[in-house]
Amino acid sequence: MTTTVTTRPAISAAGLRKAFGTKVVLDDIDLTVTEGTVFALLGPNGAGKTTMVRILATLLPPDGGSIRVAGHDLIGDPDGVRAAIGLTGQFSAVDRLLTVQENLRLMADLHRLGRGEGGRRVARLIERFDLGESARKPVSQLSGGQQRRLDLAMTLVGDPRLIFLDEPTTGLDPRSRHEMWRIVRELVAEGVTVFLTTQYLDEADELAARIAVLDHGRIVAEGTPDELKRRIPGGHLRLRFTDPHSLRTAASVLGSAHRDDEALTLQVPSDGDVASLRAVLETLDGVRVQPADLTIHTPDLDDVFFAFTGGPAIASDSAPAAASALASVPASKEIR
Amino acid sequence: MTTLAHSLTDSGTMLRRQLLHLRRYPSLTGMLIGLPVIFLLLFVYVFGGTLGAGLGGxxxxxxxxxxxxxxxxxxxxxxxxxxxxxAMDMTEGIVDRFRSMAIARGALLTGHVLGSMVQSFLAVLAVLGVALAIGFRPNATALEWLAVAGMLAAISFALTWLAVALGMAADSVETASNTPMFLSLLPFLGSGFVPTETMPTGLRVFAENQPFTPVIETLRGLLLGTGIGNSAIVALAWCAGITLLSYLWAKRNYNKRAAR
Structure with missing residues (x-):
């Protein structure tokens, strides 16, 4: 890491490895998650996302690597890690026979909060997650979105500084999904670090400060959403002109542009940064042509995803095999 | 707080969870009481005349x-x-949640065992109540009643740990509900319903040497004053052995399953 981080990292892993039998699930992973940010681990089904979460949350021992989570060594002090984290797994981790309130009380008791403090936190979380009306209902009577909210509320009873959300919005309707996003943003605003796995590109784009793309147990790309987008070919400026003459003039000075005489547009390859934008506009000024409008197309995360995981968008040497693996239509569960 | 104190607190919390489950589903306890009561009535009123005569009474x-x-x-x-x-706990995500928290390791299983023993005792009291109501007349002293409670607690503890281990080893809830059924057969293949002397040799050898027979003989001796002999010692040894092996098996499976 060359960036200067004043806070200590919430998670740092170097050389993390895990295999089940002969099948290597995580292969020499290095990653650093800065405190108070959302870090998204993006990948298709079976990439190893859940295994990574289970290792970082002390549920599964790694085969190798040096890993610190929330300031504690994962191997040497797992209880220290456990006391600082909260986990909301892919599968609902609520007690279906208990009510909403009893589930939260159970968590408060397991955090040994005592009657008064426990009661206060439970009441606060019920209020915050809008579970007041169902507080006395058994969990089995809640909707999917409500169960998911309860799941997260239970994770927060212990006031963790670092939470793991394993595919938090998989299977939720759009409203519940946006609700979940709002809650994640609130948590980060309070200084909580969120380690999120998702197979939805818009989710990572929407929430995460940094994204790592995991594919076949390796991190194939890492950076801010914008950095990742910039690393992808396919970005361009689209210039529209009011008359064919201006279009021809502009095309003659802009070289490698793709010209569309019907729409009176030019597409100029560009990574969308200010310098290249200025260069294009200055060139046009030189021949006294002004575009009617200008749009910048940066590749979205779909492009990033397919490019780095060797999908259909960009042909790389391993593309065909990887592309078919990526498609993986039957939602095959990751190895647990 | 010390580790021991943590362990006690967490086990207490897990026990409360089990008691809530019991309260939410009284029908399960009802079933656990109902079946033995039906067998009691069936054997006393349908077969009891003939069987009693066979015993010389x-x-x-x-x-x-x-x-x-x-x-x-x-x-x-x-x-x-x-x-x-x-088995239900193991198939749901809640065990992962417990394991990712800084709670005493054995607390979940201890909660299950203690909760189940509470349930067992409620059932035993209810069945005993019915037996007394229809004319069961034990001659046990207060001390002997206490010993009866102790003997039942010991075998209940052992069988519950065995059941926890079986539940842990089961791949599904259905399997888990079937495997402990053989336990209900054992009292029949012992001295529970008829004296073992009348059985054919092979069965008799099994009946006299299986763990339930010394437990039954001990209870019978305490309640009715028949001879106990070395039954109590043998019974307690069986209980200790079953408990220990089941505990180790359950714990091993808990760690193994959790690590998948």
């Missing part, structure tokens, strides 16, 4: 003979409860 003599076996039958039947509950 009458129906009320058979009721006295039968009750200790029925009590053990009750405890054995109650073992299905924790097997199902543990």
């Amino acid at each position: 009458d129906r009320s003599a058979y009721l006295d003979y039968l009750t200790p076996g029925i009590l053990l039958f009750t405890v054995a039947g109650a073992a299905a409860g924790p097997a199902i509950a543990v």
